[in-house]
Amino acid sequence: MKKYKGYLIDLDGTLYRGNEIIPEAVEFIASLDQMGLRYLFLTNNSSQTPAQVAKRLQKFGFPAREDQVYTSALATAAYLKDTLGSPSVFVIGEEGLKKAIIEANCLMTEQNPEAVVVGIDREFSYEKMKKACLFIRQGAQFIGTNPDKALPTEEGLLPGAGSLIQAIAMATGVNPKIIGKPESIIIHYALKALGTTSGETLIVGDNLETDILAGVKAKIDTLLVLSGVTTMDIANQSEIKPKYQVVTLREWKL
Template sequence: MQYKGYLIDLDGTMYRGNHEIEGAKKFIHHLNTHAIPYLFITNNSTLTREAVVQKLASFGITTTIHHILTSAVATAKYIKGQNKQAACFIIGEVGLITAFEEAGLTITDQNCDYVIVGLDREITYDKLAKASLLIRQGAQFISTNSDAAIPTEAGLLPGNGSLTAAISTSTGVQPIFVGKPENIIMEEAMKLIGLDRDNVLMIGDNYETDILAGINANIDTLMVLTGFSTLEDLEAVTKKPTYIKKDLIEWMHVK
């Protein structure tokens, strides 16, 4: 446990669907009691930070909204950093809308500087059409994350990468993606945690998002085998995680 701070994935690392993951609660309790800086980083843009705190609480994991960085919040911070007065058209759920409201950005469907697309399970043709027209008129196209599919109790359902593909196909314009494995969310995370990148470890279960995000950001990585990726998945990749552990209990036993 030789790092001064931790960036930690949620789904597959802290919980799996509605199931606890062994060691997660104990690990966060350790960080809390020793006042070790950490930040949960999730591509999920549909939940507010408050809702993430509540979800973690349901697994017995205690944290605060200041320890949560969703792709929604990272997107709002990124746009705010580019243009404080940005007029934004948003496709997305309460997590994304709330993040933009809290950032003091203008949400509108007229004369937009940005079109932001996050997972929206109330997507309509009118929303896709409006986004397409605004992008064709010159609005910059931003997507919270490129996840093609999301795991649910019913199976793998369309993720935000899927809705984003509808708009990029319609317009011929590729978006800027904010979420893991892209750098934008990681840069926002580094600002928030306030440590040098040598002192930070990125922990996650998904090689393609979490681990690549760490590798792209020059941050050491720990892949836990409690979620999506398996040891077999790593055989074909050239850039390996810094560490691979069965779970966070095994990590905590590292001296």
């Protein structure tokens, strides 16, 4: 196995499952710290700020700092700044997304925005959707934080950001630019934040269609861990192939 300097690590299914911690993941993170290796916790969820995600990880027993969390909201904000020079933006989303966009010096507006950004918004409404559609039809760039169709919760699978984004895509006939996994844009900006190159970095996750596909698209090496949504059978049958595969992170030698 190759030695990697940097790790991009998925959260749910990799570090914990629902409310249940994965002990091998705690050992894995402790080993990364002991070896002085760099890593980021990489999440498609745009609703929470890095500080809120770090706090949740700390409750599970991971010594996570705010600056070790990288969200699709941060990547979306970095993309806006890079490609459109901190444009005016109409945002459908929650605190994590709004804070990231403001910190990237973008102006949040409900009038003639240059871009429309859509993430998970549990106060999504016809009114918000109507505004987004009108702005996109007027030429605003349409950007989606992440394509997740559904969110696993104790109530069951609830509509995710992808389903809200698709409602607007359907209504306008315009395809959004998607930032989060499995797209490579989030990986590109996460590597920038981590300060390692694509060749030095490994992405670790439990989902072939998001984590592993993102790594494949971004041309970085991938490690699938079977502690979450992917069983051995699913992995064997899938056309998406990780570079490495382990049952638990205890098997991984740093």
